[in-house]
Amino acid sequence: MVALQRFALFLAVLMLSALTLAAIDPDDFATDSQRVRYHQFVADLRCPKCQNQNLAGSDAPIANDLRKELRRLLKEGQSDQQIIDFMVTRYGDFILYKPPFDKHTAVLWLAPVGLLAFGIAVIGTIVWRHRRARAENLAPLTATEQSQLADLLRETTDKSPKSATRGKRA
Amino acid sequence: MQRLKLFLPLLVFVVLAVFFFVVQKQISRGEYDPQNMPSALIDKPLPDFALPNLVGDNVIRRADVVGHILLVNIWATWCPTCHYEHPHLNKFAEQGVIILGVDYKDDADKARKWLQEKGNPYRWVITDQQGTLGLDLGVTGAPETYVVDAKGVVRLRYQGALDDRIWRETIQPMIEKLQREGSV
Numbered sequence: 423m424v425a426l427q428r429f430a431l432f433l434a435v436l437m438l439s440a441l442t443l444a445a446i447d448p449d450d451f452a453t454d455s456q457r458v459r460y461h462q463f464v465a466d467l468r469c470p471k472c473q474n475q476n477l478a479g480s481d482a483p484i485a486n487d488l489r490k491e492l493r494r495l496l497k498e499g500q501s502d503q504q505i506i507d508f509m510v511t512r513y514g515d516f517i518l519y520k521p522p523f524d525k526h527t528a529v530l531w532l533a534p535v536g537l538l539a540f541g542i543a544v545i546g547t548i549v550w551r552h553r554r555a556r557a558e559n560l561a562p563l564t565a566t567e568q569s570q571l572a573d574l575l576r577e578t579t580d581k582s583p584k585s586a587t588r589g590k591r592a
Numbered sequence: 593m594q595r596l597k598l599f600l601p602l603l604v605f606v607v608l609a610v611f612f613f614v615v616q617k618q619i620s621r622g623e624y625d626p627q628n629m630p631s632a633l634i635d636k637p638l639p640d641f642a643l644p645n646l647v648g649d650n651v652i653r654r655a656d657v658v659g660h661i662l663l664v665n666i667w668a669t670w671c672p673t674c675h676y677e678h679p680h681l682n683k684f685a686e687q688g689v690i691i692l693g694v695d696y697k698d699d700a701d702k703a704r705k706w707l708q709e710k711g712n713p714y715r716w717v718i719t720d721q722q723g724t725l726g727l728d729l730g731v732t733g734a735p736e737t738y739v740v741d742a743k744g745v746v747r748l749r750y751q752g753a754l755d756d757r758i759w760r761e762t763i764q765p766m767i768e769k770l771q772r773e774g775s776v
Contacts, residue, residue, distance in 0.1 A: 513732075
């Protein structure tokens, strides 16, 4: 029982440590919708300095500045599109984890679809070959094969199974 | 055919190995830095600003500095690479290059001391303590250098310290191109 309680406590502590991974910022939003949008933005915007962290997860000074700027824009009542434009004019599409589709990002967007198609094609070919090979094996026996089979069967029923195999190999 | 298929993994490995080797080589030669990202400001006007003069009492505005080929150099005393870069900036300034210094998110007293000790390569030097101009430029750290043409349009950004090689290979060709364009 004590062990179970300890384990529960351990799990709870694990959850707490996960919370502290996100950078801590003052929460002084006037409305809940601003707060929700703030958390949405820091999750969706990429830190320009640290390549693969979002603003929420980064401790880089620049991420800190951008979070501050984001709070200011939200409190000013800017729309989501205005905020995205603000970030993109300064840091480019790089700052968006979901960049718009254009000729620079076409590879990024299309590669997964292409790879999926390639994978399906490979699996399809393998399955098709297997089916064909099995279908060939299952083709009806020719007359000669039929008589050979009949001979074999007769042999096995006449003799013991052991001698039958030996007889066939010889 | 079946036998050749066995070599497919090896082939994939060799292709990847060559690719990574070339990229690594480019990184070690300084030709490619995965940390660098394209500037959103290229071919766009230098953002407007009005910031205090670090070595004076006045405010310096965008209109005060544009009108000729200009280097905008983002630096700070907290930035180790800027120590390395500074002597090079001094040299370029002696050669007649016009540089606007932006002391980025820094202590103004320390910055003034730095310029006294190391020399001041900047035609103008402004202090951006809040990082507002840095934000408008899309600066991600220091040092960074922008080449701005006579019309006030940003033409090139370099992230990292300028030195003789970067000057020769990156900055100078752009300046010469701008001069040919007649933007003096």
